[in-house]
Amino acid sequence: MxxxxxxxxxxxxxxxxxxxxxxxxxxxxxxxxxxxxxxxxxxxxxxxxxxxxxxxxxxxxxxxxxxxxxxxxxxxxxxxxxxxxxxxxxxxxQIDPVPTHIVTVPRTFLYPEPELRKPHLTTLSMGSRVHVASEAEVRGNHYVVLADGTTIFARHVRPIGALDGADYVEIAGRLLETPYLWGGRSGLGIDCSGLVQLAMLMTGRQAPRDADMQAAGLGEAIDRSEIRRGDLVFWKGHVAIFEDPQTILHANGHSMTVARENFEAAVARIGSLYQQPTGYRRPFK
CATH class of the missing domain: 2.30.30.40 (SH3 Domains)
Structure with a gap:
């Protein structure tokens, strides 16, 4: 077998x-x-x-x-x-109701009613999916109302089908200073490959979950000399996003956050403890 x-x-x-x-x-x-x-x-x-x-x-x-x-x-x-x-x-x-909207900010609050002064019920992450039943306005603030009457600030969600074509690097940048969490995949805590996957998810694109999966088959392999915004660099067990040819965004255990770092400085720091980069990939043509 x-x-x-x-x-x-x-x-x-x-x-x-x-x-x-x-x-x-x-x-x-x-x-x-x-x-x-x-x-x-x-x-x-x-x-x-x-x-x-x-x-x-x-x-x-x-x-x-x-x-x-x-x-x-x-x-x-x-x-x-x-x-x-x-x-x-x-x-x-249960499977129903089918979600209609997705949270687009790193974190947002779920309220018991359309009133920001009320104690919030919980915190939702970017990528959370909800079914919007109606809308409400209170003192000029717009809310979406879910089937159980709970509400979310309307500007923090979008219809699920309206996200295609967004810049996933910009979305990853929204998560700067989010705490690092091994296995994390949310705006409450995230790891390196989770950052790549969640940011791409928000543009309507699919990405494998783990760094080894992404290194093996996400997009196409490229040379270091070809690097541009949105490309990926891999180390053994780690991945980072190029914001530009000199700068990476990555969730990492050094800062324990999603951080912006000079690429060559990161190579020197990581190489002194572990290894040099194992490869580069362009996820989208």
Missing amino acids: TMFDRRLHAYRPDLAEADLEGKVEASRFVQGTPARVAVPVIGLRPQPELARGIDTELLLGEQVTVFDRADGWCWVKAASDGYVGYLPADALS
Whole structure:
């Protein structure tokens, strides 16, 4: 049997996704059932244990396929990037209603009603998806109203289909000083490949989740001499975005933030501890 990447293919000895039937060994194969993330952000783990570190995160409104439910956990595959893992069952809800809008600012607040003076209920990240039922205006402030009556400041969301063609580097720049979080993929905390993926997501483009996946197949390989805005540089286990040929944006464990850094300075700093860059890629022609 062929060995598949368990980050992207759901299979265990007792159960596997139906698309892998005949390709992997498992006692049972299932199609799975759709669900949506019902909490602001939730970690996806390699095992159903809160003590395990997260591989990635899913955001409010994102769709998953659920293959198994047991002991308060769900084994799922994310629709956006195909990542497989475990999350608490109470983090999921039914598939409907279908989200209509997406949060475009790094962070925004969810209010109990259209009134900014009210205590906010929670914080939503860039990339969160919501279903807008109506709109409201109070003292000149415009809000979108969700089905349960909660509200978001209207300028912080856009219709999902209205994002294509935006500059993903500019979007990554909005996340400057966001705290670094291993496995993070939100405006509350993010890692290097999560920054690339989330920024591209906001332009309607798909990107693999992890740095090794991005280095292997995101766009095309290029030479250092060809670098321009939007290109990527990879180290072993790390990725950064070129803001211009001399400057990178990256979520990193040195500053523990999303930071802007001179590229040659970063090469010298990282090289003294780890290795030199392993390659460069242009994600879009």
